[in-house]
Every structure is written in structure tokens, then in C-alpha cells.
Amino acid sequence: MRVRELVIIGGGPAGLSAAVEAKKLGVEDVLIIDRESEPGGILKQCIHTGFGLHVFKEELTGPEYAERFIAEAQERGIEIMLDTMVIELTDDRRILAVNSRDGLVELKARAVILAMGCRERTRGAINIPGFRPSGIFTAGTAQYFINIEGYMPGKEVVILGSGDVGLIMARHLTLEGAKVKCVAEIMPYSNGLTRNIVQCLQDFNIPLLLNHTVVNIHGKKRVEGVTIAEVDLNRKPRMETARYVSCDTLLLSVGLIPENELSRMAKVQIDEVTGGPVVDQSMQTTIEGIFACGNVLHVHDVVDLVTIEARVAARGAADFLKQKKKRIRPATVPVIPGEGLRYVLPQRIDLDGALEETQNFFMRSVKPMDRGRLLIQSDRGVVMSKNLKFIRPSEMISIKVKREILQQNNCLKISLCEGSENGD
Amino acid sequence: MIKEHKVTCIVCPAGCEIIARVRKNSIIEIRGNRCKKGVDYARNEVIEPRRVLTTTVRLENGHFLPVKTAKPIPRELIFKAIKELKEVRVKVPVKMGEVVHQNVAGSNVDVVSTRSWRK
């Protein structure tokens, strides 16, 4: 079995950014494995603009963002093994992959970075009654059909879910000649960026129906229409509001799930809320030498943060590779989400690991708030607080915490209360 | 005649709902904005909104090439531009940033490739 220094599973923006950074930090042998025939991950099909404002200070399309990293990876001589699917990963970092050239490929990695991205939730995951006619697609699949394969999934479309992918597709389908009848969102607010609501829906007078869902799909062979209804406060449909909307296509934009089959095989602990691994400040999972970054870790709305996170993971892996002796169970400080927050990342701090002067934490709120007060508490009471404005569940909150705070406490809870200390 | 336009400002996360009142193509009142940046934003959106258009064009090898307008074009030209670009055929190889179509829909803006394609 060949031994490789650093193996990165997944060649999307997370994997590419991690590979480039690891090379810069002196890791000589870096291998990326991706199951597709080109690197770039999901960015290949995201032809719209909105990528790179933080990392490159300019607004790029998905393919442009990817190509910059692909070019840099090539310049630095990073090996990318394409058309190769990793099918097994063990907790001692043995990797089994398959491709049509070599059949089975078996490798042993001294360090691994997980960068497999995520997949879309499907109708099965949300349960709508009716037959299973053709004409039902996830938004990302429709995006792939139009942008890569070049054909339209339908003529009259209803979109369920107002996440960014759904909004982007509403515009795209309209531009390519389809009629988007409406976007139905079960929540009282959209999960998409305001900018996308304006430029993808308002620009084309596409109605956004908040507190609405699809309760039935009609048609046996092909979708002929859907029944939509308003929902009450408990998000149960109010059937008296039900109405029929004719369409030949239903797009589902109902969320993304990190792709963690391999992580589970390697016995990596998974956070039930994020759907991704539990990590420390170096993006190391609960299994030594296995790191994670990008959408496999938690769903990102902005690719720039994927790159930043990937660089941290690369630094973690590079440090791990330089380390001489094996460490015994490190002392960790758990960081848990309290009221008002869905999750916090990293979920723990390894006190024996490298700690920067300030540590970044990323978190998502449970609901939109115009003003909120973020509190960090330990068993000694509140140790830090910060006022925040215009909080949206779709926009990740990021805060910096001083090293001393992490070192002086044995558990931290971060919570978010609506309003601010001085009132509104 | 006075026309009222509703504009959602996207310059910052506050997302102010701005009302702009317009008479004969000139703005007579702007309200609802929490800061000055909203004024410029609303003015542009009401007088001549512009957007970067992204779409795909056909490559001669049968694949599809993602492209964008090199600068934002007037929003009202977007459908005309899409129609024009349906006719475009691009030769491979092509580099990212290369102009594949000039002066799209008479906007004085070129359309450039957003990825490279070797063969």
C-alpha cells in the first residue's frame, strides 16, 4: 500500500484551497481525489456572480473562483486524481478508492482532509403526497441540466423553498425562457440573501409566498400542477387556503446535507445539528489526523468562508504532520450553542493545540433579529458580550474571542438574545 | 405625473425598504433609507438599473461555456442580450476572460468567457 503524506478527499473550493495552503506551508506530498472529471466541485455549475468578495476583493462567478484555485494548484504541482471515488476511509487513515483506469486504489495517508461538500435534500426527505411523476427536480440538479448539459427542465415552474439556490434558479429559468409561477417558503422569512430576493425575484416580478408550502403534487406521468396552501404558526397547512397552481415542473430547494458517509466509516463524531464532524480550532475531527472543511463540515452560503476555513484545516494538518510524538488525549474546552443559536463552530477547543491570539467562532441564529446581544458564558458567568445588528439565519455570524477567555474556562456557552442592552 | 417606486436597498444587511418618488425621470423624494448610501442606490435603481448578465453559450464542440457581461448592462436589455447570445458559437480552445461576443444588445459592453476550455 502506498503511503501519502496528505490526502484531500474532494476537489471543490474547500479541497483546492486546503491543498494550495498546505503546499505553501511546506507539505510536499499533497494529493486531491475527486469523483468528477474536473476539479471545482459545485462551483462549476454556479455560473452566476457573487463569489470572491472577501478572498479576491472582486465579484467573480463560480467557475472563475474555481479556476483561480485550479491554476494555483497546478502551478504548485499538486496532484489531482480525477474520476476517482473514495469508497472507504478508516480511523487509521487507510483510503480505498475506485476508478476505471486502476480499479481499486489503496492508500495510507499520514493526514486526511475531508472536503466532500454536501448534497441536496430531496422530496423523500420532506414528504409531499401525490404520485411520483417526472418533472420534480432539486434546484441544484436543474442548475446542472441547464448550465452543463444545456437543456431546460420545464416551461412552467413552481419552486419550493427560498434558499439561495432556489432564488438563483428562479432567475435563471426566467432568463432562459421559462415561466416561474411562484416561490413558496414555509417559514415567515426567506433563507436567501436579500440581494438574491431583489435581483432574482423582484427584478422579474416573481411572487415570493412566505408561510406557504406545497401540499399535493398532481399528474401521473408528468407534473401537471401543485396545490399550495398557507401554513399556521406551527407550520401545519391550513387546508381552507389551498389552491391549485398549474405547472409542469416542481423545483425543490429545501436544504443541503453535508456528505458524511466516509466520516462515519472512520468513526468521526458527527454534530447532529450541523450534520458535519465535531472539530476543534484546527478543524481536526475527533479522530486524530483527520481534518474537515467546507460544506462537509457545515453548509456555507459564501464560498469565501469555505476557503478561509480550508486554510485553517491545512495549517492544522501541516502542524500535525510535523509533530514528532503521538499525543495523549488532549484537554478540550467544549463550546456549546445556547438559546437563540442553532450551532457554534468549532465545537471544542484543544488547549494543547496551537491557539492564536484571537479565535474565530462561526454560528447561525435560529431566527431573524434586527438587534441581538451575543453572550459568552462559563460557569463563572458572562465572560464576553457583543451587540449585533440585522441578524439572519442565512448569514453566518462570526466573532473573535481572546485566547485568555478560552484558556481560563473549562466550558463555554454562546447564546443570542433578541434586543440589545440599551433597549432599541 | 408622479410615480412611486419601491426599492429594497442591498448595500448593507439592513435591507431598507426605500420609496422613491419620480416626476419626469427625475427624483423628487427619497425616504425609508437609514443612510446616505441608500440615496445613490435608489437613484440608480430607479433611473437606470444595471445588472451583470451570466448565461451559457454553445461551444463548437457541443459543450456549453459559461459567460458574463464584462460590466453591468441596463436591466431592460437582458432578454435581448440572452436572445442574441443563443446564436453565438465559440471555438475551442478558449481562455477565461476572453471576449466571445462584442457590444451585446447594443449596450457597448462585451461578453467574456468565465472559464477556460482546452479541447
Ligand SMILES: Cc1cc2nc3c(=O)[nH]c(=O)nc-3n(C[C@H](O)[C@H](O)[C@H](O)COP(=O)(O)OP(=O)(O)OC[C@H]3O[C@@H](n4cnc5c(N)ncnc54)[C@H](O)[C@@H]3O)c2cc1C
Ligand atoms: C447552487 C449553489 C449556489 C451557490 N451560490 C453561491 C454564491 O452566490 N456565492 C457564494 O459565495 N457561495 C455560493 N454557494 C456556496 C458555495 O458554492 C459552496 O459553499 C462551496 O462550493 C462548497 O465547497 P466545498 O468544496 O465544500 O464543496 P463542493 O463544491 O460540493 O465540492 C465537493 C467535491 O467533493 C467531491 N466528492 C464528494 N464525495 C466524494 C468521494 N467520496 N470521493 C471523491 N470525491 C468526492 C465532489 O465530487 C465535489 O467535487 C452556492 C452553492 C450552491 C450549491
Ligand code: SF4
Ligand atoms: S439605506 Fe443605508 S442602512 Fe439602509 S440598507 Fe442601504 S446602505 Fe444599509
